[in-house]
Amino acid sequence: MAQETPPRARHCAELLGSGPSIGDMVRPLAKLGETLARTLPDGLARLAGGEAPLVRIGIPAESTLAAMEEANAGLTAHSLMGLGPRRLPLLATFEAAPVLRLLDRAFGGRGEVPQPLPSVFPLSAQLLLARIEDAIAAALSAGLGGDPTHRVTALRRDTSLSELAPFAPAEPLLRIVLEIEEPAAQPWSLALALPLSTLAAALVVPRRQRRLAPRARPGPDGEPFASMPIEVTAVLVDMTLPFSRLSSLRPGDVLPVTVARSVPLKIDGRTIAAGTVGEVEDRVAVQLQNAF
Structure with a gap:
């Protein structure tokens, strides 16, 4: 007599929970970005032999490969990198003008860009791109803990996203x-x-647990949170000066500054949004472009 196949175990979805979504990864990626802002400058400084640059991180935004390809204009280098032994894909994108400007400076120039732009990257620019990729891979590896399972390596590069095909178009x-x-x-x-x-x-993300009957929690529009004053800081200029320059400052000195295209808004040192500087009724204003 044949034995009946025992039924498979069926587990409660409320106990198993669900994996992270793209929205769940925004904050962990922003934290990784803050780490990159500290680990990447030293690697970039070695490219041109100058001082370590200031790295600003924008707000992570959701996209797809198809949307990136549609927005891509002109000569651009796309570098496919792999994470860990499984070479999980990630993509680094470099526009031509900054690369050629950095290349000119590396050879003693003033950072000029040839006009019109070339149709392909010259060999010297390809070599510089490889060095930039190595700096980014090293900074990412360090920011992810430095162990072999999170080591990032450069795999291949192309000026065409469709030829490189790092991900599915709608992923x-x-x-x-x-x-x-x-x-x-x-x-x-x-x-x-x-x-x-x-x-x-x-990135480590806490596992989400499903609740059968979640309790309603007060939101930001209700008490006790609505009347709490929160100090929001818009960072228009963040500059670095050597101590020798600071010690020589006198009234009337002029310090040239550059206002970033993306102005971060911070609460208690954490970036919560980013926007562009403008003017409303003769007053300086910030128009939000991205926010958590």
């Missing part, structure tokens, strides 16, 4: 922009894009 991504400001040089930027599979493996 949800989180994209974060890094703005680099160097003394006596125009600021430049690069972008990192990570799919959910890479984000979940790289």
Whole structure:
């Protein structure tokens, strides 16, 4: 007599919970960005032999490969990188003008960009891109703990996203922009894009538990939170000066500053939003572009 196959165990979804979503990864990626702002400058300083630049991190924004390809204009380098032994994909994007400007400075120039832009990156720019990739990979590896399971390596590079094909066109991504400001040089930027599979493996996110009957909690529009005063700081200028320059400052001295395109809004030192500077009724204002 044949034995009946025992029924499979069925587990309660409320106990198992669910994995992280793209929205769950915004805050962990922003924290990784803050770490990159501290670990990346030393690596970038070695590229041009100058002082360590100031790195500003934008707010992570959701995107897809198809949207990035549609927004892509002109010559751009896309570098596919791999995380850990499984080489989980992440993408670094560099526009041509900042790379060529940095290349000119590396050869003793003033950071000029050839006009018109070339149709392809010259070999010298390819070598510089490889060095930038190594600096980013090292900073990411250090920011993720420095162990082999979170080591980031550069895999391949292309100027066409469709040829590189790092992810599926509609796969949800989180994209974060890094703005680099160097003394006596125009600021430049690069972008990192990570799919959910890479984000979940790289960043620790508390497991979400489903509740059968969640209790209503007071929101920011209700007491006791609504009347609490919160100090919000908009950082228009954040500059670095050597101590020798500070000690020689006198009334009437002029310090040239650069206002970043993305102005961070902070509460207690943490960035909660970013916007652009403008004017409303003869008063300086900040228009929010991104927020948690």
